[in-house]
Amino acid sequence: MTALLEHPGYEEQRLRSSAEKLPSRELQAGMLLSLMGQPQQYSYPSVFIYGHRASGKSHVMQVLLKELELPHATVSCVECVSVVLLFEQVLLSFFGCDVASLLPRSPSLSDFVRIYRQQCSQTPAKQTRYIVMEKAELLRDTDANLLPALLRLQELVEDNVTVILLSEIVWDKFRPNTGCFEPLLLHFPDYSKAELQQILSQDRHPSYSAEFYSSYINILLGVFYSVCRDLRELRHLAALNFSKFCEPLAEGKVKETDTHKLWRNIEPHLKKAMQTVYLREVSSLQWEQMQQMEEKESGALRGLSAHTHVELPYYSKFLLIAAYLASYNPARTDKRFFLKHHGKIRKTNFLKKNEKTSNHLLGPKPFPLDRLLAIFYSVVDSRVAPTASIFSQISSLVTLQLLTQVSHDDQLDAPKYKCAVSMDFICAISRTVSFDIVKYLYDFL
């Protein structure tokens, strides 16, 4: 059923078993194999593989390297909080843990190269060694010399080594200013619907027939394919909802072949799943519990985003309202809103042409602390002493991420803030203190 991988220098048995594990990725695997050449041959110094999430990049690499028993080191760049970890893992998997401890306390790239050369002169590579770097886009944030050096590591260490970079981003976004060795580019396209169907049908439930599971996957893809093509996520959803799909079967109401009835049973359920589990509004554990419960009870369970209400102290509410007003009103209109005798300002004069565009569309603007306090004192209905706790409330609003500090932390003199809450949120807040915020907003004048 699958085209066999063929390449001289590898055992046929192994090639076949790896081909079986790589459905719909034969083309890419074959390409990789031909790039790699025979085990003892030198390979291209660096290969760059890109493709969307869950398009099989790491999977193909893992299967090939494991099945063909090639020496390799797999490193995830997220994990490498410092380069030490990267170097350590590479040395560890090629030369054993004794060598890894040879690294000095904070090693530089040249330390790594030195130790590598030292070691490979003792144990030269009989087969090509592979270094697989997952999430390679993070390499851009490390030292500027790391990425160019990795790309031509073969030259630097004078060993038969190939670096394979895996990323979700195209190579163009990687290229450093100073230029570097260009790796070979290899694209992994997304799986098509048929391919997804084929892959997902493979992990069938042991107690049901393959056709039955396949029809289930068909229904599942019909609902979810338009929103999600992530294989991992789809597999997760398939596992979660399968028990519900089998329910009428277990009750003996329908036969395995009666797909239409099964579809009618599962379809609303899957739609609901799309709104809740897929968005992680409810956890998968809760979803499973909901399935066991009756329909009416499950209505009580609310998703994460349903809880938006925040209880705040009285003055914090007013500080937040003042911050919102300062963020969304132009500073020159403060006089009109907050001065008792502001005189008659004609509305036509008052509205400037370029300000006709809604401030709410432009997003919050930064404002200085003085302005926040001035507005605060005019909107709060009682006399408030400027106590330390008023000021500390501002900083606690910042830690709660309801305000954001725009200026740097170190700037003690006239710090600037932005209001980070939505219109709905502030309306709800001002309703609790019976403050009509819409009356004070320039956009709604």
Place this chain on the structure above:
Amino acid sequence: MSTSSVSKGCFVFKPSAKKKKTHKKDSLEDYFSHGCEGADNSEVRFKLCQDLWDQIKTDTEVLQDELNRKILDSLLDFTRKCSSTRQHSDWASQMRASEIPTAALVLGVNVPDHDMTFQSLSELLQQSVSPHVASVQAKECGALKHLMKRVLERLMGTVVTVDDEEEEEAEQIQLHKSVHCSLNTLCDWYNTKTKKSNTVSPGKKRSSPVRDDPQQPPVVVIFKDFEAFNPKVLQDFILICSRYIERLPLMFIFGIATSPSTIQHMLPHSVSSLLCIELFQSLSCTQHLATVIDKLILTPHFPFKLNGKVMQVLISIFLYHDFSVRNFIKGVQLALLEHFHSQPLSALCCKKKEALLNVMQLSNSHLERIRHLPSFKRYVEKQEPQEQGNLLTDDAHLKDVCQNLIKDLRKYHKNYYPVLRCLHTLTSSLPRYPLGKQVRELHLICLEKNVWENEDYQTAMKLLKMLAKDELIALLQRCMETLEPVKSKKMKSALVQLKDLLAKLKQLDTVAAETLPCPEDCITSPVKNLQKKTDLFQLQKTLLEMNESRRAKKLSPFEVLRNEALEFMDGLVKSHLSPPETQTLYEVCYYTSSATVRRHLNATPRTSIQAALSSPYYYLQNESLKTEDGTVSNAAPDICIAYKLHLECGRLINLYDWLEAYATVVSAAEGNHPDSEHFGKVEEVKHARFIRSVSELEFLGFIKSTKQKTDHVARLTWGGC
């Protein structure tokens, strides 16, 4: 002390922990008795104060535990469930993407209170679920590296850090580990750990029977303040952890202050899909405060009381500023300390037996103080002339009387709180809450003045007179329940009366059937008259008559009973809910200085700076600085003079004019004669002093330099002399 450093510099030598401790212990009491009023019985008061505080502390901790129990229990269930489902090997769980179980714990915005919750949470987790618990705070994890390091340290260190001696050892291990701190190391550590506990005496470690899975206890990481974390750091950490979830049974707890939707704001779908998030909502802080007040303030068990104003200050700080119950309790602690520190008679503020004993040990000076108490004076005035003389001269007699008065005060408290609760049960369900929704509001009203003279009380009573029968019965039933456990004599007799009333009300149904015939004719007759007469004046008259007659209408038996019941409640209120100021010797128990509390808890930095600048005597206490209101003596510090002069200027201040004025004032202070040659001359020293004070004012934020005019500075504050 010496250092091995060659270079010059400034070195900090922190005193060792041991030294600090011993130093602190003996000075605590010294601090208390230092400058305390009537120092001769300060020891007694200190002890009383400490006992009371210890009691308050343990009580509030117990209370907090009780309140948190429900949410913590469900959280523990969740962790247990997660760690047990992990081992399932059926088809569905194999196919499922392995998510990290995550509990989102919504705790409310009162961040200072969370510490205690997390403390008890991690203790509980350690006891019953897993020994591997690490909690991290945002401020110590600025970068991913630090977060990793903290988590590893806490997890691996918890086993070692027990005593002071072992601490160093642990530190060494941690240092060694931090060279390569990756989750890989943690995995290895975890494997050896679990293997060890499996082989070495499984019975020893399994102290609690609840631990269902000793082989694979989960590794719990608690993020105390989720919002404050750097989103990038958190995302990376979760990504890394998800790579190890197969080998390491990890579990997260997010402490969320605002709302759960922040999770979605901070984590993109690619990350949140790695988590299996379940939500836990804790009790709101207002409810928490209500329980604390209920257990701590509205009870006769604590002899120490706060008066209305102090309560008001503490509650308004809570409602307006921070929502923090912990700070509220700290406020109570402050009041407690201040009371025992400043009121010598507070030695009587304790349990009955002790108080009676302490009365006998009062010295002459203290008895004199009692005689000067306003409440005692009022009491004396009411007595017979001979008794008055006795009270003012005979110490032994005074002591006897005091004992009785203390007993009376206790009785007052014993009756006050049950009646307060009864009144609250009656009024809390009325429309628009004339006497407040919460007991604490009613309590504040009662502390203020006689509650029955309050207008709201009258309206509440009117509303109560319209209650339907079943409502009234339910309310009275609840009142009865609150009165039942009270042991005082008066309350017992009240309870008997109330039971009587209730029985009558319940019997009404059977009695009502017999007295059904209603005197209808008295209403119908004027209506008939109405039809005959058409004169407007007559109409008005008849209508008024009708109204009168309706009012005078004979009451139904239920109405009679209802009035009776309400009159009974009214009587209870009038005899027991009088404000504490009317009680003799109330000063012993009540702390009254609300200004002190406010000053300490709600600091006003700007006001105090201004006070310091405008009246330096207030802080410096130097006689020569004493002046009348609004003026500053010319001997005041330079900055005060400069400040005073700058108040007289407009928005822009000419520096040279300011300097001249300053020089004149300072010359006068030096005693130069106004006519002499040097008077008001600017010499170098004065110039320098002036510049220094101006730059100090700039530092304090009163002025700043401006580009509008040369030689000018801008004023940043409004108002002046």
